[in-house]
Amino acid sequence: MTIEKSRPATAQGMPPLEPITAGPRTAVSAAVARRLFRAAVSRLAVTVVEEPTGDRLGQGGPLMRLHRPDEFYARLGRDGLIGFGEAYLTGAWDADDLAGFLTVPAARMATLVPRPLQRARALVTPRLPSHQRSTEANSQANISHHYDLSNDLFRLFLDETLSYSSALFDTSVQSVPAGPGSVAEHLLATTPEPVDHDDPRRHGPDLAEAQGRKIERMLDQAGVTEGTRVLEIGTGWGELAIRAARRGATVHTITLSVEQLELAEERIAAAGYADRVQVELMDYRALTTTGRTYDAVLSVEMIEAVGHEFWATYFRTIDAVLAPGGRVSIQAITMPHDRMLATRDTHTWITKYIFPGGFLPSVEVVDQITRQQTSLRLVDQLEMGSHYAETLRRWDRRFLAQRPAVLALGFDELFMRVWHFYLAYSQAGFASGYINVSQLTFTREDR
Structure with missing residues (x-):
């Protein structure tokens, strides 16, 4: 086979980050994501601080700061775990010990979302592009x-x-x-x-x-x-x-x-x-x-x-x-x-x-x-x-x-x-x- 030298699509090898657009669908999905995220965090040994209110969530443990909660929940609601990661890329949230924080939910990943909602999520989860x-x-x-x-x-x-x-x-x-x-x-x-x-x-x-x-x-x-x-x-x-x-x-x-x-x-x-x-x-x-x-x-x-x-x-x-x-x-x-x-x-x-x-x-x-x-x-x-x-x-x-x-x-x-x-x-x-x-x-x- 002939294989030619190629480079990633961009100089950084990454697709562009998609902006969040306002609208009823975004508002509804963000509200759902906020409720699910808060329910999940309440069961985890982490601390999540929402700015600027200072609201604290979780049972105590590695710290996550939500600098822009509205953007975070909008991205999470629209794109699930992809949105969770992308919200970190934009700076909507941060953590002093990123690996330490992520380890806590990773250990409970299979049960963080209620089982009925997991089945529903499968219907909207994005599929690998062809x-x-x-x-x-x-x-x-x-x-x-x-x-x-x-x-x-x-x-x-x-x-x-x-x-x-x-x-x-x-x-x-x-x-x-x-x-x-x-x-x-x-x-x-x-x-x-x-x-x-x-x-x-x-x-x-x-x-x-x-x-x-x-x-x-x-x-x-x-x-x-x-x-x-x-x-x-x-x-x-x-x-x-x-x-x-x-x-x-x-x-x-x-x-x-x-x-x-x-x-x-x-x-x-x-x-x-x-x-x-x-x-x-x-x-x-x-x-x-x-x-x-x-x-x-x-x-x-x-x-x-x-x-x-x-x-x-x-x-x-x-x-x-x-x-x-x-x-x-x-x-x-x-x-x-x-x-x-x-x-x-x-x-x-x-x-x-x-x-x-x-x-x-x-x-x-x-x-x-x-x-x-x-x-x-x-x-x-x-x-x-x-x-x-x-x-x-x-x-x-x-x-x-x-x-x-x-x-x-x-x-x-x-x-x-x-x-x-x-x-x-x-x-x-x-x-x-x-x-x-x-x-x-x-x-x-x-x-």
Whole structure:
């Protein structure tokens, strides 16, 4: 396939904020939103202060200030959770500890809105736009929207490994009961201690070590050694490919990000492994046309961009190119199965502003699809959501500390606010358990 270099639709990679228009519909929806929000907050361990009246809501806890309540309720009433996030972008509300505040409602997300109203809400919830669906025609633009913003931007807040995925800190690992009928060994990485480097513009060395630990475990799980033929779906900036080549493997790594490909090739060459690693612009669906097979297939937090309509295609592709005796290691951000079923096709703040077309699977649906449509079998799961919360906390801390450098790259204050909300919102999701991340290992069942 031919993939041309493209840039986001705007310099900041964001759609314009839509203004609030006055009228009866806005007034009614804002009144409903105000009533629902106040009822929800009354049950939460947070403090919400409405200005200029000084009215205080909630049971006490992380503070949210409503600077412009009328705008906040209008946006919430018109656009739901998208409007909630957009009201933060415009400054209608703020929080001193944004992640701390968002963690509280995230832990109760499934029950904040009364169940009868949840069913009604499903009728008006916006659907994912057709141009964001992760077809072969759309996928490169979806990836470019985020990953082709600027390599220099990502360098400002990532550690030196340039790993843009959950780290695995040095903590104990516990065995936990697996779900009904599961044959996977279910392991849980215990919560890491939060550690801050003295200079918020830098990461302590343990983050780079934790990112390396994450990758090395995946390589171990996939059985990567001298002579292993490795396929990586989603190159990132090349760290996994470098480490696999260092073990003596030959690596074919594919990506849809031109910016990532260029820097990955530079880093791979600088590490001395250009002869062992091929980086290619390719959609994963094209892999079956190459005639190549691999002993190990690895993919780090790429399945989130596949889209639920194409999960089966994704795993069937892996199954088709995996050599006999091969192993698969995937790191995947997941959500509970019931929430996944309830939110399929939903357009969210994240899909609008950060990851077009993104959607999180459940571990259960991954197990179902691979059992029903492939010869792959899930044999090991390491759950590490608390480690992602700590990873994101460190990224957000460094991102905010690098504000002058971000602005010097040509990004604006609204971009800073969007990305702070994105990183804090994600941290809250993992800290609350609303979303999770796991390393999943698959072997092939004899055909």
